[in-house]
Amino acid sequence: MANNYYFRKKNTDQYTVAFYNLENLFDTKDDPYTLDEDFLPDSEKAWNLKRYEKKIFKLGTAISNIGFSKTGKAPTLVGVAEVENKNVLEDLINSKHLKNKNYGIVHYDSPDERGIDVGLLYQKQYFEVTHSEKIQVLVDNDNGERDYTRDILWVTGYLNSEEVHILVNHWPSRRDGAELTSYKRIAAAQKNREIIDQITSENTDAKIIIMGDFNDDPHSESVKQHLVQNDLFNPMERLLTRYRGTTNYRSQWNLFDQIIFSHNFHKYEKGKHCFSDASIFDKDFLKIYKGRYKGNPFRTYVGRKYLGGYSDHFPVYMRLRLNN
Structure with a gap:
């Protein structure tokens, strides 16, 4: 009996923070203001309701399992990318394996030409949103025209009564070549630094989590030199190997999906969260x-x-422990 109690107690003080690029989570309706034609029933991809519902079910299954084996619960915070609108996130949190988890949604439409956005799912019993806004990333193409990329989602709230700031990102792609487009991701990194500086100017000990699909690896210039400075720690650096990553292109692994956090998550304080793994x-x-x-x-x-x-x-994902 004592062992069962210990197992339950150990699990209750652990919380999972996750990020997941959902790969073109589009509904089946035509949005006249975005380039969503590939994901319609009459498109060459034949994206129909049956396929949409299958994807929603599968993504809900995956999300519900992230961190579950160690914490005994679904992830508390889930940043997501490549979602078309708030409606698809509503369908996701109401899917079979998530509907009883009491998730809330933070989402804004971004100016991305394909209409894909970032968002944040949060379990309401553990996290209370106090502020949210979208921050534009202004970059131009080679010809001087604006590249309409995804906004940064900034969410502030109380995780088990401790204030935490979360920045959810989906940086410009490498579609036209990694080197040719690197300046765009550097601009996105610098915009994150502006937000971080704004937060820490008001509270030098603010707890900050930056997550997203950066379309760059932990050792890339944008992440290593322009985002992660002395105040941040990137636990993803050691995870990328020849045999493991988050996405694979031409038999090469990349770790574009990352969660980075402020160093004060390494500090042990009663009633506060610290980093586990x-x-x-x-x-x-x-x-x-x-x-x-x-x-x-x-x-x-x-x-x-x-x-x-x-x-x-x-x-x-990363796990945080609430110090009792």
Whole structure:
């Protein structure tokens, strides 16, 4: 009996913070203001209600399991990327494995041309939102025209009565080449630094979590030199290897999905949260199980070919312990 009590007690003081790129979570309706034509029933991808509902179910299954084996509960905070609108997030939190978790949503429409945004899911019994806003990332293309990329989502709230600031990101892609587009991700990193400086100018000991799909690795210039400075710690640096990452391109692993936090999460204080560990959530059920791409993320589409998987990214997560 004592062992069971200890197990329950150990689990109750652990909380999971996760980030997951959901790979084009579009509904099946045409939005006349965005380029969502690829994800409609009459498109070449034939994105229909059955496929949409299957993806929602699968993503809900994946999210509910992140960190569960160690904490005994679904993740407390989940940053997400590549969602079309708030409606798809409503469908997600009402899916079979999430509907009883009492998740709330923070979401804003961003100016991204394809209409994909970032968002934050939070369990209401553990986290109370006190402030949220979207912050524009202003970058131009080579020809001087504005590149309409995703906004940064800034959410402030109380995690078990401790104030925490969360920045959710989805930085500009590498589509036109990693080096040619690196300046855009550096601009996004610098915008995060502006927000961090604003937060710490008001409270030098503020607890801050930066998460997202950075489209760059932990050792890339944007992350290593322009975002992570003396006040931040990136637990993802040690996770990227030749054999492991969050997304795979031409048989090479990248770890674009990262969670970074302020150093004060290393400090032990009663009634406050401290960092336990971080990892990639790459369980076998999220992987392609055979063939040439065995071990890669089991994604929804490869080009126009429908596979019916989860996402082309694995989620990442970290665990926090509430010090009693």
